[in-house]
Amino acid sequence: MCRPPAASTTRVIIAGAGPGGLLLQALLHARNASPDSATKYDITLIESRSDLGKLREEELQAHRSWMIGLSSHGLEAVRSVPGLFEKYLSDVGILLTEAYIYLGSKKIGGGSTTNGQEGFIVDRNFIVAALSRYAYENMSDSPYYRSKYDTELLYVDHQNHRILTRSKGTNEEEYLSYDLLVGADGVRSTVREAMVKRHFDFELKVCDIFQNFKAVHIKRPESVSPSSISILPASLPHFNGICLPETGDLINLSFGFSRNNIDKVADEIKSDDPKVVAKYFKENFKAFPLTEEGYADLADQWVKQRWNRTGMVHCNKYHSSECRIILLGDAAHATSPSIGMGMNTALRDAQKFNELLDRFNDDLEKVLPQYSIDRVPEGNALTDVALNLYCFDTGVGMRTMLRGLIQSGLHYLFPSLVDDGPNGILARSKFTLAEVYQAGNEQGILTKHREVNDRIRRQVFERETAMIVPKPRTGYSSLSVVAGMVACGMAGAFMFQ
Ligand SMILES: Cc1cc2nc3c(=O)[nH]c(=O)nc-3n(C[C@H](O)[C@H](O)[C@H](O)COP(=O)(O)OP(=O)(O)OC[C@H]3O[C@@H](n4cnc5c(N)ncnc54)[C@H](O)[C@@H]3O)c2cc1C
Numbered sequence: 462m463c464r465p466p467a468a469s470t471t472r473v474i475i476a477g478a479g480p481g482g483l484l485l486q487a488l489l490h491a492r493n494a495s496p497d498s499a500t501k502y503d504i505t506l507i508e509s510r511s512d513l514g515k516l517r518e519e520e521l522q523a524h525r526s527w528m529i530g531l532s533s534h535g536l537e538a539v540r541s542v543p544g545l546f547e548k549y550l551s552d553v554g555i556l557l558t559e560a561y562i563y564l565g566s567k568k569i570g571g572g573s574t575t576n577g578q579e580g581f582i583v584d585r586n587f588i589v590a591a592l593s594r595y596a597y598e599n600m601s602d603s604p605y606y607r608s609k610y611d612t613e614l615l616y617v618d619h620q621n622h623r624i625l626t627r628s629k630g631t632n633e634e635e636y637l638s639y640d641l642l643v644g645a646d647g648v649r650s651t652v653r654e655a656m657v658k659r660h661f662d663f664e665l666k667v668c669d670i671f672q673n674f675k676a677v678h679i680k681r682p683e684s685v686s687p688s689s690i691s692i693l694p695a696s697l698p699h700f701n702g703i704c705l706p707e708t709g710d711l712i713n714l715s716f717g718f719s720r721n722n723i724d725k726v727a728d729e730i731k732s733d734d735p736k737v738v739a740k741y742f743k744e745n746f747k748a749f750p751l752t753e754e755g756y757a758d759l760a761d762q763w764v765k766q767r768w769n770r771t772g773m774v775h776c777n778k779y780h781s782s783e784c785r786i787i788l789l790g791d792a793a794h795a796t797s798p799s800i801g802m803g804m805n806t807a808l809r810d811a812q813k814f815n816e817l818l819d820r821f822n823d824d825l826e827k828v829l830p831q832y833s834i835d836r837v838p839e840g841n842a843l844t845d846v847a848l849n850l851y852c853f854d855t856g857v858g859m860r861t862m863l864r865g866l867i868q869s870g871l872h873y874l875f876p877s878l879v880d881d882g883p884n885g886i887l888a889r890s891k892f893t894l895a896e897v898y899q900a901g902n903e904q905g906i907l908t909k910h911r912e913v914n915d916r917i918r919r920q921v922f923e924r925e926t927a928m929i930v931p932k933p934r935t936g937y938s939s940l941s942v943v944a945g946m947v948a949c950g951m952a953g954a955f956m957f958q
Contacts, residue, residue, distance in 0.1 A: 653776070673718060
């Protein structure tokens with residue numbers, strides 16, 4: 462296929478075929494297809510893994526990952542590509558109609574409880590496969606598009622605006638030049654490393670989310686509605702959980718604990734014997750009963766997986782004009798799944814970047830800095846809210862949750878007198894994440910939890926790295942302190958005689 466003339470094109474390399482990168486390529490393709498587009502985007506997609514879009518439906522079932530809650534934020538972004546949701550996505554997930562919180566076995570909530578906002582539950586890999594299928598069916602004839610799967614981005618030569626890649630199949634290495642490099646390559650982004658090297662004022666923090674979790678896909682028990690989401694706070698001792706619906710009449714149950722509680726978590730749930738785990742769930746998980754096969758299947762999947770951990774990323778800018786780079790999605794702001802907004806924000810980044818191309822007539826000199834101005838507050842609000850809306854101290858967290866439930870009840874009854882809490886406004890797309898962050902701070906929730914969480918994290922770090930070691934309580938040490946004080950006192954007394 463012959464390439465378009467260079468003068469009219471902007472060569473874009475998108476690193477990472479996750480949801481963020483794939484939505485951006487669809488949006489750029491739509492720009493190319495528009496009759497009034499003055500600039501054509503010559504897109505090359507680089508992805509280190511295989512292409513899920515090539516799999517048949519049955520094959521894809523074997524590549525299930527974790528379930529994602531897409532709220533209005535993400536859905537609006539997807540719908541900015543005409544037909545994408547209706548033709549490619551709507552069939553692979555489930556639209557929510559009910560939402561519940563279980564306190565023990567007590568179920569609170571009901572139908573249409575998502576504030577009139579949509580919620581769509583879908584497997585991460587099903588979204589990726591659907592977006593890739595969209596590319597095949599709509600973009601593969603375009604002279605402005607090519608994808609390189611099973612190809613790893615190894616290095617960004619930011620001074621010369623080119624990248625080095627290696628094909629996994631042939632081991633061949635290749636340099637590719639770009640006018641814009643999009644780092645949509647997730648939490649361990651290679652693109653981001655160029656910004657660390659180039660800019661001394663670039664702030665980057667990568668850390669873990671301080672939670673260990675496991676997730677299983679089991680047959681839906683009868684008492685769980687097939688289109689409901691259920692929050693399961695303290696559903697096992699020291700664990701919070703969530704239950705999401707899946708296609709195929711399954712549910713996705715996830716349970717996690719914060720790492721400060723690792724010694725308090727029961728040995729049974731750490732066991733690698735499925736019978737022990739099944740018995741523990743049967744006795745301790747009160748929200749809803751499973752069938753005997755359900756407990757057995759849950760336990761079987763539980764013992765076969767390690768504890769999952771995932772990372773958080775904080776950056777103070779998402780672009781480099783000198784390197785001609787932008788960061789998008791998890792590469793910019795990976796976060797805890799606790800509020801289910803990571804992918805929503807990744808998709809929004811792509812949508813907002815595209816809107817800036819409209820606003821500045823494709824002038825990247827203007828678009829890039831504005832992208833940081835607009836998205837850095839959102840990304841950092843996302844990571845802070847996801848981390849600190851919940852508290853690593855289970856008691857404090859439970860009290861905040863109960864107060865939050867009362868507050869949303871009062872807000873429902875007296876909207877002009879009582880403000881909604883950050884949880885209540887989170888899913889509503891008319892509020893930005895920065896506004897949620899502000900409300901959470903003003904209402905004291907984030908400030909309080911941040912203080913507790915930072916303290917707990919530091920204490921665990923000090924213990925794990927042996928910066929602070931527990932002292933033996935023998936009485937000897939306190940005796941020597943007293944003796945030392947007496948000796949100092951006597952010495953002082955002599956000196957001042
Ligand atoms: C358990 C769990 C539950 C979650 N639940 C939700 C939820 O309910 N709602 C929500 O909105 N979000 C949720 N998230 C977050 C969501 O999954 C991520 O925010 C989202 O996938 C980010 O998309 P992305 O495109 O930025 O990056 P990714 O999905 O991480 O994709 C990055 C891509 O880049 C590729 N790549 C990486 N390095 C290279 C390289 N060097 N060369 C080439 N390719 C490379 C990777 O293979 C990958 O395909 C959850 C996350 C987890 C872990």
